[in-house]
Amino acid sequence: MRRRSQSDPGSLDLLLDTICNIFGLLIFVAVIAAVLARARTNTPRHTPTRVSLPEPAEAPMPLAPDVDIETLSNNIEEARQHVAELTNALAALAPPDDAGDVPDTDLRHHIESLESQIMDEQDRRTVDMRLPSRRAVVGRVPVQLVVTNDRLYILNDWRGWSRLRNPQAERCRYWTTWNPNAVDAAASKVIEHEPCWRAGGQDLERWAKLLPNGGIDLSTPTGVAKARMALRILDPRTHVASIKVTADSFDVWAPIRSVVLQRRVPYDISPIQLQSGLIFHDRIKSGTATAQ
8 A cells, every 4th residue: 555655746746747838839839820920911012013114215416516617618728739740749759661651442453453463473373275276266256345445345255155056056156246335336347258158168358446544444353343243155166266455454464364364265465555545456267366
């Protein structure tokens, strides 16, 4: 009995500790709840306020400076005079040119002339320069090319020659049809000493009145190029070029020879002397032309 009585107070102490702990926990929870509730009620709320921004300030327009047109004109004139003085000073300091100023057109013509001479020299070296034999020109039609006064005269109009079915049968018609760009047909004449048969046997004597400003001027590169285009009428299958040159044009007939060689057309060349009034006289016998 004594042992039980001694053990009872210990059990009560344990019970009392448990109750105190529970009570203390409840008080702690209550204190925390009160603190949280108070903090929630005292939190200040931020209310945004409308802020009015200032209106953008307009930049003042710059004032246009007063311009004195007369003053500006005077300044421009002074500047021009200054440039002219500097130009004259530089010209005075430049070394003298004995040859003088050469226009661009003259230089271009000189270059074209040199190029033409180079082409002629190349043709002379690459193409057989021997004159054709009489046997080589049998059956061919001579095309008279007269070079005088630095001009090329193609006496007859041979355009359309190669398009004929039998061109040699039409040669008499071509010999009596003058080129209007080279010959004055009204002042020229043709005499048939023998009938001009289609198979041959013709004997034509002609007097061609050359136009003073007719033909093609060979003294300029442009004229040489024009002559090259005109001589494309030569047909290497049927034509033989008969070149007649007067003494005053020996230095300008080389381009004509060059074109004839390029087209592989047989040719003969001989010096002639025209009759007074630019009259070219020749006689064609059996297809062979001779100038008198």
